Amino acid sequence: MADRYAHYDVLDKRDTPSWNDKTRQVIDARMSLREADAGIGEARLATLRRLVSRIAPQPERHAPANTVALLAHKIVKDEGEGFRPATLPRLRECWLRGLDAIEAEAQARHGRAFAGLDAERADALLRGIEAGETQASDWIALPARDFWNWRVIPDIVSMHWSHPSLWSAMGFGGPASPRGYVRLDVNRRDPWEAEEHGDG
């Protein structure tokens, strides 16, 4: 798809009335997180990197998001939303076991690391987890579909679309406080909103 907002960057508004101090502080801290500092271990980090790259690709014409780092920190700090289905353990344990299970699944299917699978094989493996059709014994105690629906998808997607690059790519206005918006009507935009360029 042609990038409709290639020339738009939410971060250009960082020092305008659209961002308050608290927002600057929160976003700066988020963008500074690094994968290596999370302490999740190199093997699991490699699995996580490959997983994130398949579920949540980077936008083509905006700076890459540090989604892997955000998720790795969330896992290590066990920052769940609190609720979880009876079939799954808490966030950190769930993710660590889940990453190991994905790796075991790759070994069972292809005899090699998940991080080394090509896109086609990696996606086929992930579709298996999504459908609950798996081979590795790790999934007996960690139901694959529940792991997918309650952890993999919401957690990766939440981290990815918490990054300003993804906001820019979709033409989202981004942070808006104290300045909000004036023009609310169909096909109207304020000067501080993204201008859309046609796909043609």
Place this chain on the structure above:
Amino acid sequence: MAEDDADIRCAGGRAPDPLVPGGWLEMREYGEEPVDFVIVGTGAGGAPLAARLAEAGFSVVAMDAGPFWRPLEDFASDESHQSKLFWTDDRIVDGDDPIVLGSNNSGKSVGGSTVHFAMVSLRFRPDHFRSRSLLGYGADWPIDWREMWDYYREVERVLHISGPVSYPWGPKRPRYPLRAHPLNAAADYLARGAEALGIDWAETPIATLSAPIGKAHPCVYRGFCVTGCSTNAKQSALVTWIPRALRAGAEVRDRAMVGRIETGPNGLATGVHYHRGGQWRFQRARAVIVAGYAIETPRLLLASATADQPDGLANSSGLVGRNLMIQLNQAAWGQVDDEVRSYKGPPSLAVSEHWNYRDEGKDYHGGWSYMSQGPLPVTWAKTLAGGRGLWGRELLDEMERANHSVGLKMVGEALPNAANRVTLADETDQYGLRIPRVTHSYSDNERAMMRHATRFMEDSLKATGARETWREMGDTCHLGGTARMGFDRTTSVVDADCRSWDVPNLWICDGSVFPTVGGVNPSLTIQAIACRTADRIVAMSRQGAL
């Protein structure tokens, strides 16, 4: 001067002024000597009671497990960060259709979930207070709708609700205090769809200012409403009832987690054990009001079991924790040529209550309303990933079309079902308290309502030229039940005054007392019940009947 989010702020004779950066309000403190009322929870149920009872001259301590925010300096324009407003302590969800908790059915702040609610402020249809007698389903409320109508009016005034000049459904109601907000593009799509299908729509009565009031500016249409309003246009309990309660002499204790209600040898409540500042403490009180919403309220009652009340406090009926009701939150979405940019403005500026007021043409019981939508990026990405199974390149491409996406979402009435319930799991939380287990399954009635509603909303979108329409079937919102009010002690937990049948100095006042949930967002009704309960307590006190 910047305080940490984790700080206790209500202490030393002062509490934060939520409307002023770094500001403080004087606060009376009672220590742990007996007070007239200790209130557990400061949301839509607890906050109006704290204000109204303090104003009536009672000594009141209101506790909340969450922090006391000053939105102007504490709130970021950011979905992820603002999840600090949700209840994120451990909970287990199970049943055939386990419910997602957090954003649209919990809150952990002074002000409760009203700090991040969508502000939609609708009245119940009058007949829905007597659905068993008049419509043949659910349960009757022990309160007459005309009485509720008066309390709705009081709450609408306190919250400065902005709304339409005339409301298309139900008995005539007075003008809303403030003018309606302009429609955003997403709301315009609802209006045009409704007109094409020949039904009424209205500007949503909504609890965000359309004119300056006191220290608060009008809404600036920033669109982050459900992640917390950082400009204080939103009329949450935090900025309305709580300052009023403090001025009237109530004490608010932030970051105070109540773990157990203590009872004396006569079976009456004597106070609450609460955890604050790293230790367990005890607040003595002549009466206890529980206002923790539909999960924490039954959890606390069940955890307060005694030798005399082994199944939980106030639970001789066996109904504490039972009849948990969600509200259906299914949606229809589509793509349009117009730039909609639904991130601007409150997410639900237009509403239709047509199917709350019309009973013909349904193959199910109950009512529903639907509203325009404005999902922020994380919410929208989760909607597409969860609702359509998109991930990878497909998800990224779809997200990049978000400014042309438009949707309608229902708030639908689930029926009471005793099997849907809150119980205690064996696992314990950071306080050493047993965590709640929330069990939920849909019935056929809900499935039939979902089918009808999503088809209707999809037709509305198509009538406005939307393409590639699809139905989101998974979502739920709001909670009710679990400590229902009723006409007698065997079929309900509290009476019409929200007073426990079993423990006369124990009151329950929040969404858990709802016998039915109707097809409208619950916050206005919870606040109306709280105001009524306050009046009843004052009246009974005068008669020596407390």
